[in-house]
Amino acid sequence: MKPSKTAAPGRLLTQVAGEGRTGALVVGGHPGGTVYVIDGRVTQAESPAAPGVGELLTASGRLAGRTWQAALDAGTAQARVGRFLLDQGHLTQGELELCVLGAIYDAAYFALSPASAPVDFLEDATHWLGQIVAVDPAAVNRETRRRTRLLEEIFPDPRIDAAPVAPVPRPPRERITVTAPQWELLVHADGQRTPADLAQLLGRAGFATIQELRRLAAAGLLELPEVRKPQKDQPDFVRLERARATSVDVRRPVVAVPDDAVPAGTGTARAGPAPAAPPAPAAAGHRLARRKPGAKLPKDVAAAGPREEPAPDDVLLKRIRTALRALR
Amino acid sequence: MPGVDNCLQEAMTIPGAVGASIVDYTTGFPIAMTGAAPNSDHEAAAAGTADVVQAATSRSLLVSAVPHDLLEDLIITTAGGYHLLRLVQTDFDSRLVLYVWLDRVHGNLAVARRRMQTLADELVAT
Numbered sequence: 001m002k003p004s005k006t007a008a009p010g011r012l013l014t015q016v017a018g019e020g021r022t023g024a025l026v027v028g029g030h031p032g033g034t035v036y037v038i039d040g041r042v043t044q045a046e047s048p049a050a051p052g053v054g055e056l057l058t059a060s061g062r063l064a065g066r067t068w069q070a071a072l073d074a075g076t077a078q079a080r081v082g083r084f085l086l087d088q089g090h091l092t093q094g095e096l097e098l099c100v101l102g103a104i105y106d107a108a109y110f111a112l113s114p115a116s117a118p119v120d121f122l123e124d125a126t127h128w129l130g131q132i133v134a135v136d137p138a139a140v141n142r143e144t145r146r147r148t149r150l151l152e153e154i155f156p157d158p159r160i161d162a163a164p165v166a167p168v169p170r171p172p173r174e175r176i177t178v179t180a181p182q183w184e185l186l187v188h189a190d191g192q193r194t195p196a197d198l199a200q201l202l203g204r205a206g207f208a209t210i211q212e213l214r215r216l217a218a219a220g221l222l223e224l225p226e227v228r229k230p231q232k233d234q235p236d237f238v239r240l241e242r243a244r245a246t247s248v249d250v251r252r253p254v255v256a257v258p259d260d261a262v263p264a265g266t267g268t269a270r271a272g273p274a275p276a277a278p279p280a281p282a283a284a285g286h287r288l289a290r291r292k293p294g295a296k297l298p299k300d301v302a303a304a305g306p307r308e309e310p311a312p313d314d315v316l317l318k319r320i321r322t323a324l325r326a327l328r
Numbered sequence: 329m330p331g332v333d334n335c336l337q338e339a340m341t342i343p344g345a346v347g348a349s350i351v352d353y354t355t356g357f358p359i360a361m362t363g364a365a366p367n368s369d370h371e372a373a374a375a376g377t378a379d380v381v382q383a384a385t386s387r388s389l390l391v392s393a394v395p396h397d398l399l400e401d402l403i404i405t406t407a408g409g410y411h412l413l414r415l416v417q418t419d420f421d422s423r424l425v426l427y428v429w430l431d432r433v434h435g436n437l438a439v440a441r442r443r444m445q446t447l448a449d450e451l452v453a454t
Contacts, residue, residue: 062419093331094451095418101332101359102352102422133332142371143357150355179386204421208354 007119009035010112010141016040016121017137024125025111028118030162031196033111036127041134044100044127045107049161049196050206053082053096053103053129059203063090076128083130100132105143106205112144147207155214163225165189165198165213172220181212186221192318335451336362339428342443344435346409348428349374350416353381359424366408366429377413377427380404401441410435414444418452426451 020040033047057063075081199209339348347363356378402413410430
């Protein structure tokens with residue numbers, strides 16, 4: 001197989017399956033993923049946007065973290081992590097099969113849904129879990145296409161699937177009805193976490209997560225990501241998030257950052273290399289008096305009682321972090 | 329310990345069973361199937377069962393004041409047969425339902441309902 005070329009991942013899977021090959025179909029792009037086949041049947045799939053078998057089992061509490069880790073340690077080398085869990089009685093055959101089947105369709109959706117992506121086929125690559133199930137690749141392709149259509153019908157904006165999830169601060173209606181999964185997503189969305197982050201955190205399937213998010217968007221409960229149109233000759237405008245909950249006076253000079261770092265508030269950011277660590281206060285010229293260890297407070301200060309520390313400027317730090325990420 | 333295939337084979341031994349499948353009810357896809365399906369289309373039947381389960385779970389219609397009052401099963405009767413949907417409870421997120429299609433003449437609802445309960449429990453329990 002030729003090294004990394006751009007193709008339709010679904011068609012490549014069909015081809016590989018038709019030839020009865022064994023190996024891993026690696027799909028690049030964001031989020032991309034990997035689909036493992038043995039003798040032309042799909043046995044495993046992984047994607048950054050879909051929690052894997054380990055995450056699903058540990059996040060739900062079904063397996064203790066150390067149980068999973070022990071299985072990885074014992075079984076990875078010989079690709080029999082799944083067998084180890086079954087033999088040790090940590091999971092039933094049915095549970096493992098259902099979990100793997102769910103994870104396959106979930107990750108395969110992200111790997112196979114792009115119309116075109118850089119793809120590569122690694123001959124004879126096997127997955128550390130071992131072969132638990134074998135699925136017809138045509139069914140995987142059909143299901144992936146159906147899922148794409150399902151999402152389009154709910155809310156036709158694919159940016160929801162990758163952008164950080166931000167609930168609207170003020171709902172558009174007097175009464176809101178949400179399902180339990182939607183509630184979980186709203187409660188854990190902090191304006192920073194992407195759908196993939198939330199899926200991992202909550203131990204829920206990646207596709208189910210974006211399905212619910214699209215429903216929330218359709219109901220007007222999510223803020224839609226801003227559209228950025230990068231100009232060829234000008235640096236990108238970086239949109240920083242509006243402050244939420246905490247009211248912070250952004251003009252307050254709490255952190256003196258070097259000039260070439262991203263300024264507070266919206267503004268242009270240099271498209272050059274990102275500055276190393278602006279959150280660290282480069283407080284030029286100010287040297288705070290250091291207390292010798294063991295020394296007592298001077299009497300006048302001790303008498304005044306505990307001083308109020310100014311709250312760390314979370315909002316500003318988060319904005320800087322978001323802006324740096326956007327530069328990547 | 330029964331795996332998924334074993335569970336479906338057992339489901340087909342329920343008196344009157346014509347077809348069985350395990351369906352993800354958030355997407356309406358049968359992750360495993362056996363036997364016949366209405367209109368010879370397992371995937372269409374699965375999509376239908378998903379709609380029904382979603383309708384029953386997404387509103388608080390049938391929830392009582394009993395704590396943890398979870399939906400256990402749904403039974404739909406058509407001229408063509410009985411359609412039993414038993415939710416499979418897993419600790420991890422799976423959103424699955426066991427679907428069995430029973431012939432109206434040979435199917436016995438009470439027996440089928442109990443067998444499906446056992447099958448769904450045994451699939452995931454130690």
